Amino acid sequence: MPTGEKLRIVHCFRSPVGGIFRHVRDLCDAQRAAGHEVGIICDSTTGGTYEANLIAELEPRLSLGVKRTPMQRHIGLGDLTAARRAYGVVRGMRPDVLHGHGAKGGVYARVFGSLMRLSGQKPARIYSPHGGSLHYAAETATGRFFFSIERMMDRLTDHILFVSDYERRTFEQKVGLPRAPFTLVYNGLTADEFTPVRTMPGAADFLYIGMMRDLKGPDLFIDALALAEKSLDRSLTAVMVGDGDDLGRYKRQAQDLGFGDRIRFLPAMPARDAFSLARIMVVPSRAEAMPYIVLEALAAGRTLIASSVGGIPEIFGEDSPALTQPDCEAIAAKMHLALSDHAAFHAIMPSLDDLRMRFGADVMAAAIETAYRASLKANR
Structure with a gap:
C-alpha cells in the first residue's frame, strides 16, 4: 500500500x-x-x-x-x-x-x-x-x-x-x-517526560506506585519496609499510590505491622505528581513485561529499586545493583543500601541519553x- x-x-x-x-x-x-x-x-x-x-x-x-x-x-x-x-x-x-x-x-x-x-x-x-x-x-x-x-x-x-x-x-x-x-x-516516553522531578520538602523515604494487587508486590513492599526499619534501627516512612480490590488488605497489613500514619495510602494520580512524594521508589513486582512506571521514574531522574523480573533488566542492565529479587528480605536489603548512601545508589541509575535513544x-x-x-x- x-x-x-x-x-x-x-x-x-x-x-x-x-x-x-x-x-x-x-x-x-x-x-x-x-x-x-x-x-x-x-x-x-x-x-x-x-x-x-x-x-x-x-x-x-x-x-x-x-x-x-x-x-x-x-x-x-x-x-x-x-x-x-x-x-x-x-x-x-x-x-x-x-x-x-x-x-x-x-x-x-x-x-x-x-x-x-x-x-x-x-x-x-x-x-x-x-x-x-x-x-x-x-x-x-x-x-x-x-x-x-x-x-x-x-x-x-x-x-x-x-x-x-x-x-x-x-x-x-x-x-x-x-x-x-x-x-x-x-x-x-515523550520528550517532556525526561524533565527531572524535584523531591518535595518533608518527603517520605520510599514510594510505591501501582495497582493494589499481589502481582505488583505491594505486600512485599510493606513487609520489606518493616525489615528495613529493623536493620537500620530507625523509623521509616512511605507513600503507596494506587487503587485496586485488595487495597483494604494492604492497609490492614500496614496497621498490623504498626506503621500507623507512617505509610500513607493515596489514590491513583499522575506518576510525575507522585514521584515528588518520596526520595526512593520501589517496584517490587512479582511479574512484568516492560513496565512504564520504571521508565517514567528513571526519565524523571528518580532513584529506583526494582524487581529483576520480565523486561526490567533490559532497562537497567542484567547486573545492575538496583535490581532485586521479588522477596521482602532482598528488597529490604536494597532499601538499607539505598538509604545508607543515597548519592552512590542514585549514581548507578541508567543514563538519560541511553534511555532517550532506546525508549x-x-x-x-x-x-x-x-x-x-x-x-x-x-x-x-
Missing part, C-alpha cells in the same frame, strides 16, 4: 488502567498526529475516577471515539454476550488495523478481525501480549489452557509486537515459536506503524 496512506486504527483491550492503557494512549496520540483516524474499544466496568478523567481528556482527540462495553476479566458464559456486543461495535468502526492489547483484547481483536474478513473487510490483526496470559506457569492447568488458546490465536494473527525480549522468549517457551511475523518494540515514543510509534503497513501489504 502507499506509504503515506492514512489508516483507520482501532485499539482493543479490556481494562483501561495501568501500563496497557498508558501504552494505548501514547500510541493514539502519535498515530493521530501522523494523520490517522484512531479509536478505542475497552471495558466499561473497570477503572476509577482517575481513569475516567483520562478517557474524557483523550476521547475528543480521537476521530473514531472511545467505545466502552462490558468485558469480563475471566472466561465465562457472559463472554459470548460481551463478545457479540463488542464485535458489533468494532465492525461499525471499519478499521484497517485492529490492534489487540493483553490477553482478552488480543483474542477479541484477532477473532473479530477474522470474522470481518467473511464480510469483505480485511483489517490487519495485530497482537501485543503485554505479559497477559504469559504470566501463568506452564505446568498449571490454567497455564496449559491459556497457552492452547494462544496457539490457536496465532493462526489468526498478522503480526505480534513484543514489548521486551523477555516477553518474546517467554512466548516461545510457553506457547511456541510464533507462526506470525513478530517485532520487538520497547515502550516509549522514545517516536521510535516506538514508527516501528509499530511499519508493522501495520507490512501486515496490510501482505493481506492485500
Whole structure:
C-alpha cells in the first residue's frame, strides 16, 4: 500500500488502567498526529475516577471515539454476550488495523478481525501480549489452557509486537515459536517526560506506585519496609499510590505491622505528581513485561529499586545493583543500601541519553506503524 496512506486504527483491550492503557494512549496520540483516524474499544466496568478523567481528556482527540462495553476479566458464559456486543461495535468502526492489547483484547481483536474478513473487510490483526496470559506457569492447568488458546490465536494473527525480549522468549517457551511475523518494540516516553522531578520538602523515604494487587508486590513492599526499619534501627516512612480490590488488605497489613500514619495510602494520580512524594521508589513486582512506571521514574531522574523480573533488566542492565529479587528480605536489603548512601545508589541509575535513544515514543510509534503497513501489504 502507499506509504503515506492514512489508516483507520482501532485499539482493543479490556481494562483501561495501568501500563496497557498508558501504552494505548501514547500510541493514539502519535498515530493521530501522523494523520490517522484512531479509536478505542475497552471495558466499561473497570477503572476509577482517575481513569475516567483520562478517557474524557483523550476521547475528543480521537476521530473514531472511545467505545466502552462490558468485558469480563475471566472466561465465562457472559463472554459470548460481551463478545457479540463488542464485535458489533468494532465492525461499525471499519478499521484497517485492529490492534489487540493483553490477553482478552488480543483474542477479541484477532477473532473479530477474522470474522470481518467473511464480510469483505480485511483489517490487519495485530497482537501485543503485554505479559497477559504469559504470566501463568506452564505446568498449571490454567497455564496449559491459556497457552492452547494462544496457539490457536496465532493462526489468526498478522503480526505480534513484543514489548521486551523477555516477553518474546517467554512466548516461545510457553506457547511456541510464533507462526506470525513478530517485532520487538520497547515502550516509549515523550520528550517532556525526561524533565527531572524535584523531591518535595518533608518527603517520605520510599514510594510505591501501582495497582493494589499481589502481582505488583505491594505486600512485599510493606513487609520489606518493616525489615528495613529493623536493620537500620530507625523509623521509616512511605507513600503507596494506587487503587485496586485488595487495597483494604494492604492497609490492614500496614496497621498490623504498626506503621500507623507512617505509610500513607493515596489514590491513583499522575506518576510525575507522585514521584515528588518520596526520595526512593520501589517496584517490587512479582511479574512484568516492560513496565512504564520504571521508565517514567528513571526519565524523571528518580532513584529506583526494582524487581529483576520480565523486561526490567533490559532497562537497567542484567547486573545492575538496583535490581532485586521479588522477596521482602532482598528488597529490604536494597532499601538499607539505598538509604545508607543515597548519592552512590542514585549514581548507578541508567543514563538519560541511553534511555532517550532506546525508549522514545517516536521510535516506538514508527516501528509499530511499519508493522501495520507490512501486515496490510501482505493481506492485500
